[in-house]
Amino acid sequence: AQSVAQPEDQVNVAEGNPLTVKCTYSVSGNPYLFWYVQYPNRGLQFLLKYITGDNLVKGSYGFEAEFNKSQTSFHLKKPSALVSDSALYFCAVSPPVSGSARQLTFGSGTQLTVLP
Amino acid sequence: SQTIHQWPATLVQPVGSPLSLECTVEGTSNPNLYWYRQAAGRGLQLLFYSVGIGQISSEVPQNLSASRPQDRQFILSSKKLLLSDSGFYLCAWSTNTEAFFGQGTRLTVV
Numbered sequence: 001a002q003s004v005a006q007p008e009d010q011v012n013v014a015e016g017n018p019l020t021v022k023c024t025y026s027v028s029g030n031p032y033l034f035w036y037v038q039y040p041n042r043g044l045q046f047l048l049k050y051i052t053g054d055n056l057v058k059g060s061y062g063f064e065a066e067f068n069k070s071q072t073s074f075h076l077k078k079p080s081a082l083v084s085d086s087a088l089y090f091c092a093v094s095p096p097v098s099g100s101a102r103q104l105t106f107g108s109g110t111q112l113t114v115l116p
Numbered sequence: 117s118q119t120i121h122q123w124p125a126t127l128v129q130p131v132g133s134p135l136s137l138e139c140t141v142e143g144t145s146n147p148n149l150y151w152y153r154q155a156a157g158r159g160l161q162l163l164f165y166s167v168g169i170g171q172i173s174s175e176v177p178q179n180l181s182a183s184r185p186q187d188r189q190f191i192l193s194s195k196k197l198l199l200s201d202s203g204f205y206l207c208a209w210s211t212n213t214e215a216f217f218g219q220g221t222r223l224t225v226v
Contacts, residue, residue, distance in 0.1 A: 032213060043122070043206055043217035044160075051213055090160065092215075104150075104208075104215050108159040 002027035004093050006107035013081045014115050021076040021110045023091030032094040033074040034104065035065055037087045044090060050074060061085070081114045088112075119143060122207045122218030129225055135180075135194040137221050139207030142188065147209040149190040151182055154204040154220075166190060197225045 003026045013019045025031055032051055036044040048059025055067045065076045074091060091107040122139045129135060141147050151163040162175045164182035172182050179198050183191045190207060202225045207218040 034214065036217075041204070041220065041222060043219045044208075046214060046216065049214055088158075103162065103165065104210070106160040 002031075002093050002095055002105045004091050004105055004107040006089075006091055006110045008110050009108070010111045010113070012113045012115060015083055016080050019076075019078050019081040019085070019112065019114070021089050021091075021112060023074045023076065023107060024072050025074060025091070025093040026072065027093050027095055029095060033065075033067060034092040034094070035059065035063070035074075035076050036090045036092065036106075038090065038109075039087050047076070047089075083114045083116050086112055086114045120207060120209055120216055120218045122221060124221060125219065126222045127224070129197050129223065131199055131225055132196045135192070135197050135201070135223070137192040137205055137207075137223075139190045139192075139218055140188055141190075141209045144188070144209070144211075146187060147211075149184065150208040150210070150215070151190065151192050152206040152208065154206060160206070164192070199225050201225050 005024045007022055011021055034049045035047040037047050038044045047063050048057050048065055050057045050067045058064045063076060063078050065074050067074050089110050089112055092104040094104050119142045149166045152160045153163055154160050164172055164174055166172050166184045169184050169187055179201060180192060180194050202223055205221045205223060208215045
C-alpha cells in the first residue's frame, strides 16, 4: 500500500527567507508525486507534479520540488517566502497507471505560516 | 478547458435529515471521480471513487453513499445525517497524471 508522510504539522518562516515543506513517500514502482495548496474553506489547488524526467520540478507561484528517489522524498521549496504563501500544503502520491482508477494518497498536511 | 462545479458551498442540516451534494465536471469525458472528506481542516480521507457511470467504490464504511447517474455527475448522499458527518467535503476528478478539486462544501450537522 502506498503512503505519504508530512512530518511537520506546522512550519513558520519569516518573509523573504527560503522555505521547505517536507514530504516522504512509500509506493511500489515509480511514483507520481504532487503538491497541492489549500486556502481556508477552499478546495485544493494544484501546485506541481513529478511524473518523470528532471528531478527538480518547477510549479506555480515560484514553488519547486525535488524528487529524491534514494531518500523517497519530494520536498517543496521556495527561495523567498511571501506572507501570501501562508496556507495548508498537501503532498500526494499516486502509483503508476495500472488500468484501475488512479487514487491519490494524501499526506496529513503542513500548515505554512509566513511571518511579516 | 476543464472545470469542476461543486455545490452548495455551505450547508447546515439537522441530525437525521437527508443529504445530497452534487458535483459536475465539464470539458472532459469519462473522468475518474472522487469524494473526499476533510475533518478539522487537515487530512483528506477518500470516501468514494468512480471509474464510470454506475460504478462506485467505497473506501470506508460510513453513513454515506455515492452515485454516478451520468458520466460527469457525481452525487454524495445520506438518508439520515449524523453529527459525525460534519466536515468539509471535496469532489475531484483526475486524468492519468493529476487531479482537480472542486471548491468544497462545508457541512455542519446540528
